[in-house]
Amino acid sequence: MRNIESMIRPCIFKLHPYSSARDEFHGKASVLLDANENPFDTDYNRYPDPHQLELKEKISRIKRVRPENLFLGNGSDEAIDLSFRIFCNPAEDNVVALNPTYGMYEVCAEVNDIEYRPVDLNAEDFSFTASSVMKACDDRTKMIFLCSPNNPTGNLLNREEIYKILDSFDGIVIIDEAYNDFSGEKSFIGDLDKYSRLIVFQTLSKAWGGAGIRLGMAFASEEIISYYNRVKYPYNINRLTQSAALKILSEEEKMRAKLERILSERDRMFVELQAVPTVEKVYPSKANFFLIKIKEGRADDVYGYLINDEVVVRNRTNVDLCSGCLRVAVGTPAQNNKLLSDLKNFK
Numbered sequence: 001m002r003n004i005e006s007m008i009r010p011c012i013f014k015l016h017p018y019s020s021a022r023d024e025f026h027g028k029a030s031v032l033l034d035a036n037e038n039p040f041d042t043d044y045n046r047y048p049d050p051h052q053l054e055l056k057e058k059i060s061r062i063k064r065v066r067p068e069n070l071f072l073g074n075g076s077d078e079a080i081d082l083s084f085r086i087f088c089n090p091a092e093d094n095v096v097a098l099n100p101t102y103g104m105y106e107v108c109a110e111v112n113d114i115e116y117r118p119v120d121l122n123a124e125d126f127s128f129t130a131s132s133v134m135k136a137c138d139d140r141t142k143m144i145f146l147c148s149p150n151n152p153t154g155n156l157l158n159r160e161e162i163y164k165i166l167d168s169f170d171g172i173v174i175i176d177e178a179y180n181d182f183s184g185e186k187s188f189i190g191d192l193d194k195y196s197r198l199i200v201f202q203t204l205s206k207a208w209g210g211a212g213i214r215l216g217m218a219f220a221s222e223e224i225i226s227y228y229n230r231v232k233y234p235y236n237i238n239r240l241t242q243s244a245a246l247k248i249l250s251e252e253e254k255m256r257a258k259l260e261r262i263l264s265e266r267d268r269m270f271v272e273l274q275a276v277p278t279v280e281k282v283y284p285s286k287a288n289f290f291l292i293k294i295k296e297g298r299a300d301d302v303y304g305y306l307i308n309d310e311v312v313v314r315n316r317t318n319v320d321l322c323s324g325c326l327r328v329a330v331g332t333p334a335q336n337n338k339l340l341s342d343l344k345n346f347k
């Protein structure tokens with residue numbers, strides 16, 4: 001098995017990271033003249049904490065990990081992109097991901113000139129096997145992306161199959177848990193001690209209701225996290241995001257209450273959507289959205305009909321294994337009712 005060091009791109013391994021003014025001074029200061037900031041107070045005239053210490057402490061307590069095992073990004077999207085830049089040599093290495101899945105893995109692969117190898121899920125139930133994923137790997141495969149619950153299909157990936165990959169793949173395994181809070185499933189964060197090449201992504205964008213502030217989290221070994229910290233922009237999490245995140249995270253009870261409402265609407269919508277004549281199939285979901293198959297190839301028509309009534313869903317009919325499908329998020333009861341009545345009225 002390769003060690004982490006040998007999987008890091010050579011240029012990143014020997015990188016001397018930029019050292020910001022606020023990296024070089026720690027302690028109490030009453031006169032700050034080190035960062036060429038404007039001295040007059042605007043609430044925002046000072047650079048934010050480049051290490052996000054207070055925010056990391058807070059997240060550490062909630063997630064029961066040490067701050068050293070946590071990287072914060074400008075959305076999970078930053079963590080995805082940095083993963084390519086840390087581990088993958090352009091035009092040489094490749095990554096493997098399930099198909100269909102979250103589109104950003106492939107976009108970041110292309111941006112970084114890394115071959116992207118999609119492995120089709122089972123067309124009936126969107127399940128996968130470790131062996132199909134392992135078959136797509138070779139000695140230039142640096143990372144495997146597993147999204148669970150998966151976007152856009154909504155299902156959890158089989159845990160035993162994920163463990164098989166963790167036990168046998170000689171590289172980095174990224175498990176994207178953006179929708180974990182909706183699933184009732186145990187996070188893979190608990191497996192970080194056992195698997196030194198595992199990276200788990202979570203986000204404030206979904207269950208926590210913080211999509212607007214852009215805060216993504218990566219959990220991994222201290223060694224792996226140290227590379228994310230070297231490569232990131234020094235002040236990647238701005239002051240507004242850090243303070244808003246602290247507020248959002250201090251209201252966990254409120255989040256849980258809203259989560260319960262979303263889950264009960266998910267149960268209701270699963271039943272009600274299946275009773276709609278134009279709906280052929282509703283795929284079971286452990287996330288906060290449903291993939292819905294529309295009858296008689298009329299997905300585009302239904303999509304347009306909804307838009308006409310100012311209801312916007314995601315048209316996934318051109319995505320592999322999703323032909324005829326729309327993806328709809330679970331909304332408020334009133335929003336869900338409007339969607340249902342539109343779908344029932346569609347002819």
Ligand SMILES: *Cc1c(COP(=O)(O)O)cnc(C)c1O
Nearest residue numbers: 075076077102151178203205216
């Ligand atoms: C929504 C989503 C994210 C969140 O990305 P952010 O950049 O943190 O908003 C990550 N992964 C998947 C699979 C998603 O669907």
